[in-house]
Amino acid sequence: MINLQDMRDTARNMLAKNEVRGVIGYRRSTNGMLAEPVVITKPEQADELIWDPTCFHNLSLYLVEDRKFLAHTRAKADLPIAIIAKGCDARSTVVLMQENYFERKDVYIIGVSCEGTGVLDERKLVKKGIRATNSAFDGDDFVFTTEQGEQRIPAREVMADRCLECRECFPKEHNIVLGEDKTGRQLDAPFTALKRFEELDPAARWEFWDHQFERCIRCFACRSVCPMCYCDECIVDSTSFPVTGQTTADEKANRVKWIERSATRAENMTYHMTRVLHLAGRCIDCNECERVCPVNIPLRLLNNKMEREAREQFGYEPGASIGGPSLTASFLDTDPGKFIR
Amino acid sequence: MSEQQAEVTTDYEPRIVAFLCKWCSSAGSDLAGVSRIQYPSNATPITVPCTGSISPNYILSALKKGADGVLVSGCHIGDCHYIEGNFLARRKIHLVKELLGFVGIEQDRFRMSWVSAAEGAKYSQVIKDFVEDLRPLGPQTKVKAGRS
Structure with a gap:
């Protein structure tokens, strides 16, 4: 189980100590339940960060955007940028580094392990007719807060297809990692x-x-x-x-x-x-x-x-x-x- | 409808776009010519520097512009003028071939062969076989651009 407070503290400390110039993570969007990507640059913003089943975006896209922004503005970046990376995000970050899009020292990877579950496929939830305002991990289940109260659904039923077949839900390439390594977990064969x-x-x-x-x-x-x-x-x-x-x-x-x-x-x-x-x-x-x-x-x-x-x-x-x-x-x-x- | 189709298939001559590497297959096709070896005139040869330089876009583009079959031909493994070009091509072409098959395009429409500069006879045989395999498939309409 990932302690959200750990994630926020890590981000806050790094920003306060001026170790990174920003942290790419997730925050609550204006659209109710869903998370949205965010780049926080000040320590006090760290409390915006969240981690729940709707954090399905691949944040390594914003490493690319950051790199493009730096190139276009001819700005120099002395500090690395931190990214909250699931197993898949860490892999795509590795591919970008393999292609020399940026260097390993330019990025600080805060790995998050997907542990027993993956992330949500929103379409599957909609098919089930659930309109939730909040979601949370709990063991092998997702817990959704709806108007009728809490609803517990086995993660397997609403998980994204790729997560069901995921071979590596643990971010191997990381600077620090939150959560346990449960790489052996596989719900469906690849x-x-x-x-x-x-x-x-x-x-x-x-x-x-x-x-x-x-x-x-x-x-x-x-x-x-x-x-x-x-x-x-x-x-x-x-x-x-x-x-x-x-x-x-x-x-x-x-x-x-x-x-x-x-x-x-x-x-x-x-x-x-x-x-x-x-x-x-x-x-x-x-x-x-x-x-x-x-x-x-x-x-x-x-x-x-x-x-x-x-x-x-x-x-x-x-x-x-x-x-x-x-x-x-x-x-x-x-x-x-x-x-x- | 069936009458029309029958008419089309009798008149049908498959059009092949052949990407030949400059150092081997292109010279091989030349040899077939100067040796006066008879082979069907269905193939349009396009000389490329090396099979390794062939982008999948060449193949897709040929199919899109109405080619019934695409042939990629180059030096035998180990004979590449650029040492490793055909090794790279082998990998890339394998992926293209698998992808075309995956979306349901007939596997026979796309072919790769190794033809050296000394193999004029083999080149003519490759074209002959390809034309014979393409004939029963009929015109390629799946990737071909046009108003449908």
Whole structure:
């Protein structure tokens, strides 16, 4: 059980001693039950921090935002920034460091172990018809405060899918850690949802994805929320291509556009496949893309597929070590090659 | 409807986009030409510096623009001009192939082969086999852009 007071004290002390320039954490949002990300920079703000089942955001996104902000304002940061990181957040922070997006000394990781439970999937709660104003961890249950009183629900029933299949709920890379290491805990075998989907025959799979890609509205929410999608120029989005005073209209019109911006099925499909391939070996299954999708496209299946290929065919585990090679920039003599004629 | 379809399939010639590496497969296709080896003219060769330089976007883009099949061909393992380019390609192409299969695109539409500069005959065989495998699949409409 994580003592919230410990988390607040840690943040307060570090800010008071001027060890970090800010702490990225969660606070209560204006939207009732849900938590929202916050960056606190003053010791007295530490009491805003919370830790409950609605802390599902991947905060490493804000390390990227912080880095971009520093680069754009040409500011210098002498102190590291602290982040409250769950097992998955810590892994994605490791991937960012592996890619030299920032250095280990630039970030202070306050690890929080997810222990016996994961985090909430809000959609599952809504399906159950519960309108809560508050939530809390309690052993293997989540306790929700509703207007009718307290309601105790086994975490398993409303937990996010990724947490059910999580292999590593303990943040291995950390400066300090709160909570116990319960890495052995696994409610579902990894890739359960993926295996269930793969039992379908190719025609049925196509029918499914055809429908999903047709629905995509190309709002780029999945890209915006992904800590790994940090490129300033994005190949899928021609509006992000650089424009200077010297860029002529001709040049703008004739730039290679691998993917058009129109939200047709073919373009959506190439967009999602490109994104999945760019995330191969980098995606650590925080599933933020699926959570923010306004039309509920099950993007996790695609990302999981790549993760499993990397794991089973190449023995690669994303977010395992800062110094290790990346998936597509390394190779083994034993890589599968039977498909090549 | 069925009559129309029958008509389409009889006239149907698969269009292949072939990404050939500059050092081996491209020279291999040249050799097939100068040796006067007969093979179907369905493949449009595109020379790239190395199979390792092939971005998945090339493949997706080819399919999106209406290619019925995409071939990626390069030097045999160990013969890469850039020492390790084809090792990297092998990994990347494996992921692309798996992903295409996963969303339900026929696995036969995408193929990779190793063809050295001395294997003109093998290149012609690869194209022949590919065309024969593509013919029963019919035109590729899944990724192809267009008003649906």
